[in-house]
Amino acid sequence: MLLTALIxxxxxxxTYALVAMGLTLQYGISxxxxxxxxxxxxxxxxxxxxxxxxxxxxxxxxMAIVLPGAFVFGYLIYGVMMxxxxxxxxxxxxxxxxxxxxxxxxxxxxxxxxxxxxxxNYTSYNYLNFGVNVLGANIAANRLLAFALAIVIGGVLFLVxxxxxxxxxxxxxxxxxxxxxxVGINVNRTARFAFALGTMLAASGGVMxxxxxxxxxxxxxxxxxxxxxxxxxxxLGNLMGALVAxxxxxxxxxxxxxxxxxxxxxxSTYLIFLVVLLWKPxxxxxxxxxR
Amino acid sequence: MTRTIIGFxxxxxxxxxxAFMPTQLGAYGVGxxxxxxxxxxxxxxxxxFSGPTRYISLATVAFFGIGAYTVxxxxxxxxxxxxxxxxxxxxxxxxLVVGLATLRLAGVYFVIFSFxxxxxxxxxxxxxxxxxxxxxxxxxxxxxxxxxxxxxxxxLAAITLLxxxxxxxxxxxxxxxxxxxxxxxxxxxxxxxxxVKLALFAISATIITLVGAIQAPRWTYIEPAIVFNPTVSxxxxxxxxxxxxxxxxxxxxxxIPLFLLFEWLSANFPNHYSIxxxxxxxxxxxxxxxxxxxxxxxxxxxxxxxxxxx
Numbered sequence: 356m357l358l359t360a361l362i363x364x365x366x367x368x369x370t371y372a373l374v375a376m377g378l379t380l381q382y383g384i385s386x387x388x389x390x391x392x393x394x395x396x397x398x399x400x401x402x403x404x405x406x407x408x409x410x411x412x413x414x415x416x417x418m419a420i421v422l423p424g425a426f427v428f429g430y431l432i433y434g435v436m437m438x439x440x441x442x443x444x445x446x447x448x449x450x451x452x453x454x455x456x457x458x459x460x461x462x463x464x465x466x467x468x469x470x471x472x473x474x475x476n477y478t479s480y481n482y483l484n485f486g487v488n489v490l491g492a493n494i495a496a497n498r499l500l501a502f503a504l505a506i507v508i509g510g511v512l513f514l515v516x517x518x519x520x521x522x523x524x525x526x527x528x529x530x531x532x533x534x535x536x537x538v539g540i541n542v543n544r545t546a547r548f549a550f551a552l553g554t555m556l557a558a559s560g561g562v563m564x565x566x567x568x569x570x571x572x573x574x575x576x577x578x579x580x581x582x583x584x585x586x587x588x589x590x591l592g593n594l595m596g597a598l599v600a601x602x603x604x605x606x607x608x609x610x611x612x613x614x615x616x617x618x619x620x621x622x623s624t625y626l627i628f629l630v631v632l633l634w635k636p637x638x639x640x641x642x643x644x645x646r
Numbered sequence: 647m648t649r650t651i652i653g654f655x656x657x658x659x660x661x662x663x664x665a666f667m668p669t670q671l672g673a674y675g676v677g678x679x680x681x682x683x684x685x686x687x688x689x690x691x692x693x694x695f696s697g698p699t700r701y702i703s704l705a706t707v708a709f710f711g712i713g714a715y716t717v718x719x720x721x722x723x724x725x726x727x728x729x730x731x732x733x734x735x736x737x738x739x740x741x742l743v744v745g746l747a748t749l750r751l752a753g754v755y756f757v758i759f760s761f762x763x764x765x766x767x768x769x770x771x772x773x774x775x776x777x778x779x780x781x782x783x784x785x786x787x788x789x790x791x792x793x794x795x796x797x798x799x800x801x802l803a804a805i806t807l808l809x810x811x812x813x814x815x816x817x818x819x820x821x822x823x824x825x826x827x828x829x830x831x832x833x834x835x836x837x838x839x840x841x842v843k844l845a846l847f848a849i850s851a852t853i854i855t856l857v858g859a860i861q862a863p864r865w866t867y868i869e870p871a872i873v874f875n876p877t878v879s880x881x882x883x884x885x886x887x888x889x890x891x892x893x894x895x896x897x898x899x900x901x902i903p904l905f906l907l908f909e910w911l912s913a914n915f916p917n918h919y920s921i922x923x924x925x926x927x928x929x930x931x932x933x934x935x936x937x938x939x940x941x942x943x944x945x946x947x948x949x950x951x952x953x954x955x956x
Binding site for chain 1 (some may be wrong): 777927
């Protein structure tokens with residue numbers, strides 16, 4: 356029981372961490388507070404479902420279709436919606452408020468499209484749905500696969516961002532957006548790229564969620580909320596923080612669901628959020644004061 | 647001074663006229679008027695706090711739902727006025743907890759917290775109802791007619807506007823304007839930022855809770871999915887933004903046309919409702935970020951300057 360909960364918690368946490376990493380890229384680097392983030396996750400989950408049930412494409416291959424699609428979508432959205440707000444905010448300094456409002460509108464648009472296209476029912480599909488014995492605990496194979504994927508994608512991203520020149524460029528913007536242009540960084544292009552990359556991560560989380568969980572068209576808000584809480588806990592723009600906080604949240608949720616009540620998982624998320632806000636507003640790993 | 651008195655007299659006459667409207671209209675008209683007054687109050691109350699501070703609150707429906715649910719739970723145990731007071735107090739309590747936790751920090755934390763608050767309250771109420779009381783839905787049998795609800799809402803709307811007017815003329819209103827422009831400057835001029843923000847948020851949230859409580863008898867049957875519908879938060883924000891959250895009459899001017907438009911949309915395009923809403927919202931953020939009232943003032947000023955130049 357305890358071991359099962361522990362491993363399921365880590366699996367869930369892995370997906371959360373991945374989703375939160377995308378959000379931290381979008382907020383930390385592109386400076387866009389994206390409230391429609393969870394809708395992308397759910398949209399990707401539905402896409403994986405359609406690909407699997409209608410076309411018989413398994414979710415692993417499906418990712419090869421969904422992820423580039425999400426990247427392009429993020430790239431276009433940034434160009435069409437966010438770019439004008441960014442250039443406007445250089446005068447008014449209201450990018451944060453504007454982006455919150457614009458993406459709040461986007462949330463309803465995407466949700467509406469999903470409700471029309473996919474309906475409002477809970478959806479799930481059977482993929483690798485058999486038990487695997489891990490250290491004596493029985494875990495579904497699809498969950499293990501999702502966890503492995505989260506580790507691979509998260510690990511590659513982490514290496515790229517910390518070890519390559521291009522990753523350093525991105526982090527430079529997160530640290531000092533005003534000084535980055537002085538060393539020849541094209542902030543605009545990099546921000547757009549980071550936003551698209553974040554959208555792709557949101558979609559990858561969605562494909563994973565679809566493998567082992569039921570989902571419906573109005574669940575996006577919950578994912579956005581959890582990703583936001585993780586990002587705040589880990590410290591804005593901090594990838595390592597997002598990873599640790601994501602795993603932690605997954606563990607806490609699974610333990611609450613197992614030992615207390617499944618109906619109280621969101622409440623536990625909120626409780627953690629409150630504690631972090633009161634105790635360390637800059638995040639568990641943050642150094643500077645909160646923005 | 648005379649201008650203020652004339653203004654008050656005019657507003658008072660308008661209120662009287664509005665109060666007589668139900669006698670001239672059928673049941674549908676009264677329902678429409680009631681819903682419109684409800685949203686005018688919601689948008690004005692929202693703008694009380696979010697307008698000057700620029701802290702976007704997405705938690706309108708959390709308080710609205712708390713109000714409605716309190717009435718549903720207590721309507722048979724207490725006399726009606728006492729139920730309303732209790733609902734207001736619960737809303738105030740929740741607002742104080744949320745405000746104390748988040749308003750000391752940067753605005754983004756508040757937005758995030760308010761973003762999920764409705765969902766949290768909805769899940770908690772659902773959990774409580776399923777596990778403790780064993781029922782999910784509740785019936786409200788109160789002998790209150792639509793016209794009476796409308797009068798109560800009209801009164802609340804008037805009080806909200808009065809509070810807004812009073813705040814804009816008082817020291818606290820000045821303090822709020824400074825906070826909205828630059829928090830650092832506000833702190834240095836000796837304004838207790840957190841306390842001002844908290845007080846405003848508490849007032850705004852209490853009014854929103856009361857709107858939910860007053861409208862509750864209209865539904866007869868209530869369950870969490872109905873009263874915690876996120877569309878309410880969404881409509882409130884879009885209405886206040888369209889009119890202009892920084893002006894006293896702005897939210898009202900945004901609420902009336904949008905409410906009628908949404909009524910028409912939900913009757914004619916029920917499936918595409920939320921897509922149209924979302925697109926309109928984005929359009930408003932892009933085209934009239936400060937609201938139509940501010941836009942009209944700008945145009946007026948420009949026209950006068952041109953006149954002066956000639």
